[in-house]
Amino acid sequence: MPLSETPSAVARPRLRAGDRVFAGLSTGAGLLILFVLAGVAAFLLVEAWPALTAPPEEVPGGRGVALYVWPLLFGTALSAVFALLIAAPLAVTIALFVTYYAPRALAQGLGYLIDLLAAVPSIIYGLWGFTVLAPATVGPSGWLADNLGFIPLFAGPVSATGRTMLVAILVLAVMILPIITAVVREAFRQVPRLHEEAARALGATQWEMLRMAVLPFGRSAIIGASMLGLGRALGETMAVTIVLSVSGGVTVNLISSGNPSTIAADIALQFPESTGLAVNTLIASGLVLFAVTFAVNMAARTVINRRSEFSGAN
Amino acid sequence: MSVPTRTERESDLTLTEAAPVRRTLPPWAPYAALAVAIAVGGTVTLAGVSAGLGAVLTVVLYVACVVTVSRLVEGPRKAKDRAVTTVVTSAFLLALAPLISVLATVISRGTARMDVEFFTFSMRGVVGEGGGVYHAITGTLMITGLATLISVPVGMLCGVYLVEYAKGRLATVITFFVDVMTGIPSIVAGLFAYALFALILGPGVRMGLMGAVALSVLMIPVVVRSTEEMLKLVPNELREAAYALAVPKWRMILKVVIPTALAGIATGVTLAIARVIGETAPLLVTVGITQSVNLNPFDGRMATLPVSAYYQYVNPGVPPDPSLDRAWSAALLLIIIVMALNLVARLISHRFAPKSGG
Amino acid sequence: MAKHIQVKDLDIYYDEFLAVQGVSMTIEPRSVTALIGPSGCGKSTFLRSLNRMHELVPKARVEGQVAINGRDIYGSNVDPVDVRSEIGMVFQRPNPFPTMSIYENVAAGIRLNNVRMKRSELDDLVERSLRSANLWNEVKDRLHRPGGGISGGQQQRLCIARAIAVDPAVLLMDEPCSALDPISTQAIEDLINDLKPDYTIVIVTHNMQQAARVSDTTGFFNLADVGQPGQLIEMDTTAKIFSAPREQATEDYITGRFG
Numbered sequence: 001m002p003l004s005e006t007p008s009a010v011a012r013p014r015l016r017a018g019d020r021v022f023a024g025l026s027t028g029a030g031l032l033i034l035f036v037l038a039g040v041a042a043f044l045l046v047e048a049w050p051a052l053t054a055p056p057e058e059v060p061g062g063r064g065v066a067l068y069v070w071p072l073l074f075g076t077a078l079s080a081v082f083a084l085l086i087a088a089p090l091a092v093t094i095a096l097f098v099t100y101y102a103p104r105a106l107a108q109g110l111g112y113l114i115d116l117l118a119a120v121p122s123i124i125y126g127l128w129g130f131t132v133l134a135p136a137t138v139g140p141s142g143w144l145a146d147n148l149g150f151i152p153l154f155a156g157p158v159s160a161t162g163r164t165m166l167v168a169i170l171v172l173a174v175m176i177l178p179i180i181t182a183v184v185r186e187a188f189r190q191v192p193r194l195h196e197e198a199a200r201a202l203g204a205t206q207w208e209m210l211r212m213a214v215l216p217f218g219r220s221a222i223i224g225a226s227m228l229g230l231g232r233a234l235g236e237t238m239a240v241t242i243v244l245s246v247s248g249g250v251t252v253n254l255i256s257s258g259n260p261s262t263i264a265a266d267i268a269l270q271f272p273e274s275t276g277l278a279v280n281t282l283i284a285s286g287l288v289l290f291a292v293t294f295a296v297n298m299a300a301r302t303v304i305n306r307r308s309e310f311s312g313a314n
Numbered sequence: 315m316s317v318p319t320r321t322e323r324e325s326d327l328t329l330t331e332a333a334p335v336r337r338t339l340p341p342w343a344p345y346a347a348l349a350v351a352i353a354v355g356g357t358v359t360l361a362g363v364s365a366g367l368g369a370v371l372t373v374v375l376y377v378a379c380v381v382t383v384s385r386l387v388e389g390p391r392k393a394k395d396r397a398v399t400t401v402v403t404s405a406f407l408l409a410l411a412p413l414i415s416v417l418a419t420v421i422s423r424g425t426a427r428m429d430v431e432f433f434t435f436s437m438r439g440v441v442g443e444g445g446g447v448y449h450a451i452t453g454t455l456m457i458t459g460l461a462t463l464i465s466v467p468v469g470m471l472c473g474v475y476l477v478e479y480a481k482g483r484l485a486t487v488i489t490f491f492v493d494v495m496t497g498i499p500s501i502v503a504g505l506f507a508y509a510l511f512a513l514i515l516g517p518g519v520r521m522g523l524m525g526a527v528a529l530s531v532l533m534i535p536v537v538v539r540s541t542e543e544m545l546k547l548v549p550n551e552l553r554e555a556a557y558a559l560a561v562p563k564w565r566m567i568l569k570v571v572i573p574t575a576l577a578g579i580a581t582g583v584t585l586a587i588a589r590v591i592g593e594t595a596p597l598l599v600t601v602g603i604t605q606s607v608n609l610n611p612f613d614g615r616m617a618t619l620p621v622s623a624y625y626q627y628v629n630p631g632v633p634p635d636p637s638l639d640r641a642w643s644a645a646l647l648l649i650i651i652v653m654a655l656n657l658v659a660r661l662i663s664h665r666f667a668p669k670s671g672g
Numbered sequence: 673m674a675k676h677i678q679v680k681d682l683d684i685y686y687d688e689f690l691a692v693q694g695v696s697m698t699i700e701p702r703s704v705t706a707l708i709g710p711s712g713c714g715k716s717t718f719l720r721s722l723n724r725m726h727e728l729v730p731k732a733r734v735e736g737q738v739a740i741n742g743r744d745i746y747g748s749n750v751d752p753v754d755v756r757s758e759i760g761m762v763f764q765r766p767n768p769f770p771t772m773s774i775y776e777n778v779a780a781g782i783r784l785n786n787v788r789m790k791r792s793e794l795d796d797l798v799e800r801s802l803r804s805a806n807l808w809n810e811v812k813d814r815l816h817r818p819g820g821g822i823s824g825g826q827q828q829r830l831c832i833a834r835a836i837a838v839d840p841a842v843l844l845m846d847e848p849c850s851a852l853d854p855i856s857t858q859a860i861e862d863l864i865n866d867l868k869p870d871y872t873i874v875i876v877t878h879n880m881q882q883a884a885r886v887s888d889t890t891g892f893f894n895l896a897d898v899g900q901p902g903q904l905i906e907m908d909t910t911a912k913i914f915s916a917p918r919e920q921a922t923e924d925y926i927t928g929r930f931g
Contacts, residue, residue, distance in 0.1 A: 117413050127623070208395070236499070238594045283508075297496075
């Protein structure tokens with residue numbers, strides 16, 4: 001047959017080269033991931049440097065970078081933590097519903113509906129929060145201020161537009177809900193069927209079975225997923241930018257018109273209009289945001305990975 | 315020990331004194347309670363008090379009804395179980411409320427400007443009514459397209475590296491950081507692209523390519539993960555068959571492994587595009603906004619759908635309505651694109667689901 | 673075309689674990705050599721070391737010599753890819769490429785290696801290979817249907833056609849019938865007989881009747897004990913092995929006393 005010599009005689013050196021090139025390219029792509037992450041930190045640091053070293057009075061606000069970032073960091077943490085407090089329990093119950101309560105035939109479709117929440121672009125959540133949710137909270141906020149005003153969170157006076165921290169928190173909660181739900185659902189799916197059956201065989205009701213067999217198994221996934229959600233809430237930009245009416249300052253009052261901004265929202269608002277040192281200052285605040293979300297995400301992934309190693313036997 | 319099961323219904327009631335079998339509610343009982351609760355809640359809503367209050371009242375009333383009756387008839391354990399069932403179901407319905415509300419709002423307000431002019435005109439020289447998002451559509455398509463061109467090769471190669479080449483420590487480290495990278499805030503990705511280009515070209519630079527780089531930072535980890543998952547599903551036997559035919563590894567990967575996994579990878583890429591096409595923040599700081607068509611991604615500002623929706627909304631003209639209409643219509647267009655991409659992704663993965671090994 | 677294989681003092685390792693120890697044998701061209709033995713005795717591992725597939729397992733390696741027509745395939749400047757172009761392999765489970773048609777599967781060895789060939793030549797080659805694999809008549813009307821769409825026995829013959837399309841000198845078969853029904857097995861065994869005049873065939877089998885039916889020479893592998901490396905106990909003409917083996921262990925195995 002005519003082909004027997006072709007591959008060995010002619011093609012051999014070329015094939016070896018092809019292998020080397022392709023292996024090199026894919027290894028390069030793998031390393032690129034690490035370089036990009038390092039690059040994010042490095043380039044942000046370089047561009048933030050002028051602001052970090054500038055005399056405090058030249059930085060916008062006139063009191064240096066640290067005092068510029070601090071109220072923003074406070075607002076970021078405040079909105080993200082409260083959003084998480086609302087979203088996490090809700091996400092766990094939704095994951096339970098989809099995995100254990102919904103009719104089998106519908107479960108996948110219902111899960112997909114929840115995923116759709118994650119597909120909506122954040123700008124649309126912003127527009128929706130501004131037009132629909134904000135006005136709708138004015139009434140209930142008034143009630144909160146009247147009846148629970150002794151709690152600092154609801155001290156009032158109530159914002160007339162509803163563009164408050166409370167609305168930002170609610171919008172963030174909706175946005176991180178699908179992220180947490182997805183991870184928790186995945187964990188629930190891996191609960192060994194035997195554990196569930198063992199619990200049921202002991203005569204447990206559905207809820208007792210979930211408490212005995214499912215929730216303990218999913219605990220670290222729930223923690224990890226919540227931290228992922230926290231990371232997302234910390235960095236969410238447009239929804240907060242549009243919804244929140246900011247006045248600077250540091251307050252835990254959620255329903256008044258005087259709200260601290262968040263790092264991300266502040267960048268989105270200021271950056272397009274800024275030049276010179278103001279840009280460097282904004283990038284410095286972006287660096288802080290990157291560091292915080294990076295730490296939160298690393299912790300989240302570590303928790304989630306530890307669980308999957310632990311349950312690797314299944 | 316006796317356990318009440320669903321088969322033990324009314325007929326068992328007579329046995330309760332003789333045998334320690336607990337009674338269960340008939341299956342229609344919760345529905346009856348629900349009907350009562352909805353009736354009361356509905357009345358409150360229709361009476362014009364508040365739809366929210368009506369809904370809350372419905373749920374509270376239903377839980378109270380079911381739990382009380384169940385506790386009396388079935389005992390505390392079963393009552394608790396029913397209470398949890400109700401709470402879990404309501405949580406799900408509660409989560410659907412914003413989705414429905416968002417879609418309803420965007421659709422009802424966005425249809426105002428779904429006209430020919432909207433799709434064929436830019437905003438050049440437009441004051442007040444009229445104008446369109448043609449320039450933003452082209453911008454979004456170009457920037458997202460560029461980002462895809464960057465992300466797909468890099469992401470697929472990285473996935474190939476993780477599955478076919480990597481061994482030991484480095485693979486674990488890269489997998490970990492790919493996961494961490496999925497959590498980078500989009501605004502930080504934008505600042506990264508800005509800082510990168512500012513270092514090379516000087517401060518204040520704006521161009522489409524910068525936006526594409528920023529979006530790539532968000533897209534690459536998604537592509538890597540889906541490639542990785544799909545390549546892992548390719549049976550090893552196919553790799554061996556190719557090796558046995560004297561196929562070098564790189565050709566084996568390119569011509570056997572990747573084609574076998576292609577549908578799954580395409581699904582992942584589509585979802586990645588859907589994720590970034592609606593991103594606003596990274597484009598706000600890298601490509602900015604302009605009123606006219608710019609087809610050169612290497613020079614100057616470009617309009618994109620999300621950013622133009624944002625500016626139409628925050629800087630409306632006088633009167634504001636034409637601007638707001640344009641913003642909502644852009645939002646509607648965006649949501650249609652995103653939902654369509656999600657649908658396409660599901661269809662691809664459904665149609666070409668990898669057939670099991672043999 | 674068929675070539676003879678000379679194995680000398682071959683030790684096969686998985687990392688530090690010695691799986692097969694000290695195998696020496698000569699495999700004649702234009703003959704069928706069967707390797708039999710209990711599970712885990714290393715016969716498949718040995719087979720895979722004959723075309724350097726063994727080293728695809730991470731950290732797997734061999735020591736010793738395997739020469740094909742006198743050329744050591746483990747020589748320092750030998751490309752394993754070239755070795756495999758000379759030695760085809762058929763696996764336990766049929767593994768046609770699911771994304772390719774029947775035609776493309778047979779042509780895979782040519783196309784995947786980017787060998788340029790005229791369409792008519794390729795058509796010829798595909799037909800010839802399918803005819804050699806006794807499959808042509810069954811699939812000639814649906815050459816462009818997916819390779820996964822035919823029966824298991826047909827798929828296995830498709831894999832054989834795919835292997836012989838690249839014109840190897842040696843054909844290695846790793847329990848090629850273990851996933852097939854008796855009728856398909858019969859077809860493969862007939863095919864092995866038909867291929868014998870052109871190739872050197874080495875077949876690993878669990879089925880002693882099959883070894884007796886198809887092979888000229890039989891090698892018996894065994895483990896000294898659990899955890900010990902597998903060894904070649906005895907090798908001789910098939911008739912001799914099945915009628916008057918030299919070793920007690922061989923006799924015990926073929927008479928069904930263990931294994």
